[in-house]
Amino acid sequence: MQVGVLALQGAFQEHQKMLADCGVKSLQVRKDLQLEDISALIIPGGESTTIGKLLQEYNLFKPIIRMAGKGLPIFGTCAGMIMLAQVINGSQQPRLGLMEICVDRNAFGRQVNSFEEDLNIPALGVEPFRAVFIRAPYVTDVSVNVEVLVRCDGKIVLVRQGKFLAAAFHPELTGDIRLHRYFIENCL
């Protein structure tokens, strides 16, 4: 088994390191045919408008949506969460739209307002999870099909809908592999 990491922009190498620490092989994904060789896909943080443009340039939009329809599990972090959202409040920018969530971009403030927070995420056990927020989005609305896994300051920042998982923060930056392991164990 290997997990693909969309490698067009952003912190894809850090995600690969986390997967390696979970004992899982990874593959940098830039071509549609590579989607056939992976058991799951991670969409890293970065800039969602840029990722959207690059997905179009690399002709990856339709292939990813098609594979998701066939059951490919996908984990989106930060900009990756925005790509997964059906609704991006106030924006028509391209997105995969696979999760029944509405998000606000840059919702916690600008870069200077990036912050870290210890979150209690019951799904990951009792140890708090250090979450790094960098110009992060949060979820403003979810459908009944979406499980809210944690809130920060009352805002929804981690959600799951079946095989899809989305985090507003950057779990690849702290060395805590529990969220990647959760994805592999529960969404695949």
Ligand code: GLN
């Ligand atoms: N602010 C970025 C966006 O709107 C996301 C930031 C990130 O991924 N760290 O796409």
